Amino acid sequence: MENNFTMVAKTLFGFEDLLANELTQLGAQDVKTGVRNVSFSGDKGFMYKANLGLRTAIKILKPIASFRVSGEQDLYNKIHDMAWEDYLKPSGTLAIDATIHSNLFSHSLYIAQKTKDAIVDRFREKTGERPDVDLKFPDLKVNVHIDRKQCTISLDSSGDSLHKRGYKIATNIAPINEVLAAGLIMLSGWDGQTDFMDPMCGSGTIPIEAAMIACNIPPNLMRKEFAFERWQDWDVELFEKIEESLLGKTRDFHHKIVGYDKAPSAVAKAKENVKNAQLDDFIEIKHEDFFKTQKGGDEKLHMVFNPPYGERLNLDMESFYKSIGDTLKQNYPGTDAWFITSNLDALKHVGLRPSRKIQLYNAKLEARLVKYVMYEGSKKGKYMK
16 A cells, blocks of 8 residues: 555635645645645655644644535445445544535435444444444544545544634634744744734734744644544554654744733733743733724834724724724834725725735635735835825
């Protein structure tokens, strides 16, 4: 059997090139971008490495079969014919996740049920035993993807979404997804060579992801478990070797990362999360209202933040976004400011012209990541045309 096999890393819309680049740098082969996913090949050790080390991946799937289907019975038969005993003990547990883009089938839950029946029936016929369903901690998580008439069956090597890094024990009202936070920082081009600031840091996700990027710390070191740890071919020695090699590539960081929030509760949560991530040496969280602050010193500052969109917080969005523009213009010379918002109307009130606009999604909300360049020595806010 070949050591290398094909895998698919799922990601958020707009992060495909970032993820492809991450995979290439980690050493993946045959890297190809799709929509919200990137396919690649590697061996078992690389699968462990991808789960530990990728910042913009949500899941790593290992496809084990692909076939055309003509209907429900055909799907059942083809799944029933697969050698599931190679992947799962008869006494084990499983969970099925289905995604459907097809006129043949209308309901993903029904397809998941049909897949479960086929697998369970095969075990019962062969061994007299049957695996149970466990949606929370299954021994095997199976992903069914049907696109028109093409069905791909994959094993989910990650389990819980990879945005669940394991460091976040406290969240605020509208927490930003860790994968989204890491991707925004990477899209902003920050390389750890300047000071970094999040002026509306909430529970601290953006500063924490920035510190991990700056120090090249693998993002998923603190996760309690990956799905592949329950697989029959789980190799703990290989995993520990991969973990050690990634830890050996961390680097020093000689600048400051600061997070502000005006809500005392958010500041407390952010401090708790920073401590839990063991990044207190790199991140300072302060109780400040951004609109009453100004930049200290002449050093270049890189800013990335996720202001309220008005979805969950009741604010006058027009004046709020105008205040963002005014504060940047008057108090933050020598700053590259990036933020994401889905409130495209409020964005018009910032009063500055963005030098970049990137289309993204925050959950299901269409959003824009915008960049404003505030020039040194300009209090009147010269901005890029």
